[in-house]
Amino acid sequence: MQESLERDLIDTVNPITASWNFLSDTYHRLGSPREFYTISRYTTPIFGILFLTLSLIGTYFGLFVAPADYQQGDSFRILFVHVPVAWMSMFIYIVMATAGAIGLIWRIKMAFVVTICSAPIGAAFTALALLTGSIWGKPIWGTYWVWDARLTSELILLFLYFGIMAVYYAFEERKVAEKATALLSVVGVVIIPIIHYSVEWWSSLHQGATVFAEGGPKMPAEMLLPLAFMAVGFMFFYGYALFLSMQNRVLENEHKSRWVREMVIRQGKNNELVRFFLHGRLRLRGLDLLGFNIIGASRICDFS
Amino acid sequence: MSPSQKKRFAIVGLIIAGVGAATFLAIMSMQSSFEYFKTPTQIETEGFDSKQTYKLAGIVRKGTVRRLDDGITQRFDITDCENDVTVQYTGILPDLFREGQAIVTIGKFVDQPMLIASQVLAKHDENYVPNEAADAIMLQQANKCDDTDGPIKY
Numbered sequence: 001m002q003e004s005l006e007r008d009l010i011d012t013v014n015p016i017t018a019s020w021n022f023l024s025d026t027y028h029r030l031g032s033p034r035e036f037y038t039i040s041r042y043t044t045p046i047f048g049i050l051f052l053t054l055s056l057i058g059t060y061f062g063l064f065v066a067p068a069d070y071q072q073g074d075s076f077r078i079l080f081v082h083v084p085v086a087w088m089s090m091f092i093y094i095v096m097a098t099a100g101a102i103g104l105i106w107r108i109k110m111a112f113v114v115t116i117c118s119a120p121i122g123a124a125f126t127a128l129a130l131l132t133g134s135i136w137g138k139p140i141w142g143t144y145w146v147w148d149a150r151l152t153s154e155l156i157l158l159f160l161y162f163g164i165m166a167v168y169y170a171f172e173e174r175k176v177a178e179k180a181t182a183l184l185s186v187v188g189v190v191i192i193p194i195i196h197y198s199v200e201w202w203s204s205l206h207q208g209a210t211v212f213a214e215g216g217p218k219m220p221a222e223m224l225l226p227l228a229f230m231a232v233g234f235m236f237f238y239g240y241a242l243f244l245s246m247q248n249r250v251l252e253n254e255h256k257s258r259w260v261r262e263m264v265i266r267q268g269k270n271n272e273l274v275r276f277f278l279h280g281r282l283r284l285r286g287l288d289l290l291g292f293n294i295i296g297a298s299r300i301c302d303f304s
Numbered sequence: 305m306s307p308s309q310k311k312r313f314a315i316v317g318l319i320i321a322g323v324g325a326a327t328f329l330a331i332m333s334m335q336s337s338f339e340y341f342k343t344p345t346q347i348e349t350e351g352f353d354s355k356q357t358y359k360l361a362g363i364v365r366k367g368t369v370r371r372l373d374d375g376i377t378q379r380f381d382i383t384d385c386e387n388d389v390t391v392q393y394t395g396i397l398p399d400l401f402r403e404g405q406a407i408v409t410i411g412k413f414v415d416q417p418m419l420i421a422s423q424v425l426a427k428h429d430e431n432y433v434p435n436e437a438a439d440a441i442m443l444q445q446a447n448k449c450d451d452t453d454g455p456i457k458y
Contacts, residue, residue, distance in 0.1 A: 070438035071400055072428070079432075105312045141425045142398035148340040186316060190327045202338040203361065205408055210430040219432040 031108050033250045034259045044243040051236035058229030066223045078136045083211070084231040086129035089157060090192050092122035092238060096164075097189040100182030110246075112178040113253070115185055116168055117245040121238060123161035130154060141205060149198035150206035157195060160188045174253070341408050344387040345455050352413045360389060360419055361408040361427060363458060366446050369403065379418075382407065385449040385456045393421040400426035404445030406458035427458060 029035040062080035069076035096118040103111030133151070134144045145151065167184050171177035199208045211217045217224055254260050305313065331338070341361040342350075352358065362382030368390075369380040378397065381388040391409045401407060406429060411421035433441055448456065 067434035067436070070433040070435055070441055073435075076432065101316050104316055105309055140398075140400060140428050143423070143425055146340070146425070149338050183319075187319060187323050189320065190323050194327070194331070198338075202335075202340065203343075204340045205425060205427055207428050207430045210432060213430060218430050220434055222434070223432055 031110050033109060033113075033254050033257075036110055037247060037250050040243040040247055044240060044247070047236045047240035047243065051233050051240055054229050054233030054236065058226045058233055060226075061229065062226035066226055067220075072140055075136065075139050078132055080226055080230050082129060082132040082136060083227060084234045085125050085132060086154070087231060088234050088238060089122060089126040089129050089154070090195060091235070092118050092125060093157065093161075093185075093189065093192055096122060097185045100185040103182045104179065104186065109253070110250075112182060113246050113249050114242070115164075115182050116178065117242055117249055119161050119164045119168075119181075119185075121241050121245070123158060123165065125234075125238075126154065126158040126161060130158065146205045148204035148206055149202045150195065150204050153191060153195045153198050157191050160191060164188070343384045343455065344382060344389045345384055347389055348387040352417075354413050354415050357410065357412055358419065359408055359410050360391070361406060361458065362389065363406050363445075363448060363456075364401065364403050365449070366403045382409065383449060384458075385452050386454060390418045391421050391424075392418055393424050395424075397424055398426040400428065402442065402446070404442065404448050429458065 026039070030039065058080060062077055066077070066080075068074050096115050099111045099114035099118070102108055103115060130151075137146075138144050164181055164184050168177050168181040171180060198204060199206055210219050211224070211227070219227075251260060341359040344360065344362050347358070347360065360382065362384050365381035365383045365388055368388075369378060371378055372392075374394075377392060377394040379390060379392045381390050383389075391411070393409065393411075398407075401424065406427040408425045408427050409419055409421040410423040410425070411419050414420055431441075
């Protein structure tokens with residue numbers, strides 16, 4: 001008692017120690033499915049609101065305030081979606097592979113859940129990056145698609161995400177499936193530097209880096225600002241979609257544990273969650289495979 | 305970390321290092337096949353095979369764009385500021401096509417040092433500039449080879 005009081009006293013004095021303790025404590029709490037479920041029920045809507053606010057501001061400045069490009073005119077504005085989405089396709093992979101490695105080394109249940117729930121979101125971002133790039137390519141380059149190093153390596157990333165999703169559903173035993181998925185995502189991480197440096201190592205039709213170029217961004221601040229808003233906004237979308245998806249999977253993984261059962265009983269028989277447990281499990285799993293688990297999760301979230 | 309965690313940490317590290325090294329070696333051995341295009345200087349030094357299809361990139365040399373009598377065939381020189389290759393193309397050029405613009409042409413050399421292109425693509429660079437500065441930038445691009453004579457990057 002005395003010791004903890006002393007520690008509290010030190011914490012209030014030193015803000016760095018205090019915030020480190022808070023972060024470390026939160027990290028460890030998030031490692032438990034039950035704690036994660038409780039915390040994420042509060043943070044998920046905040047992520048959603050931040051995503052909406054930031055991306056709406058970014059869209060407004062991108063479409064109406066940023067000046068047109070000197071040679072592309074208004075068609076350059078697709079970069080406010082294309083560039084953040086392409087960044088996210090790689091960022092999500094790095095998060096997914098890191099979580100996979102943490103899961104493999106420290107055997108943390110929730111790390112596997114992060115890996116598995118990130119895959120469909122990452123795949124969606126990758127597909128969007130390819131699609132928006134293709135729409136831009138036709139008027140600017142004069143073609144929808146070429147087999148240059150950047151485009152091809154990004155396409156490989158999409159197939160890698162599909163492979164990771166497929167591996168998880170290929171195993172009957174959940175623990176085996178989790179390990180196999182984590183291992184594949186760790187092995188596949190070599191694609192990330194290849195995608196990033198593809199435009200430097202080899203000649204390609206795709207241009208080099210604009211924002212993280214040597215000697216600062218090769219883009220005026222009026223264009224850079226909306227891009228930054230969109231990038232941070234999409235980051236929050238990932239957090240939002242990931243947490244919804246993880247809540248769904250935590251309930252499914254832990255459906256035999258006491259805290260889930262007690263929560264189900266508290267909700268009563270007419271509740272969405274109860275029906276999910278009585279009848280809906282198989283159906284939701286089917287939806288899950290298509291990457292639609294966000295829809296399932298948002299329906300469960302309605303109970304209070 | 306406990307001993308078993310340390311062991312698993314080492315295994316994961318070894319997997320990443322192994323896969324990384326294997327990928328690196330594979331990429332190094334296939335280096336040239338990842339290149340999307342060749343430059344006029346490469347054609348000059350390596351020569352060309354008249355049966356092969358080439359992807360050749362360069363900037364459009366100032367004052368070389370001319371239209372042939374049939375009205376839809378264009379001839380122009382592309383350059384890396386050191387060597388030039390003449391390209392002939394029948395069809396609609398991309399919107400971004402102009403003097404000083406980097407482009408990729410795809411076609412064959414039919415027994416002469418002129419590329420008969422079946423496709424011309426504009427290679428957009430990494431610079432984004434507001435509309436007001438358009439004229440100055442475009443002039444600067446068209447005169448790019450005046451100040452340099454080594455091969456330039458694009």
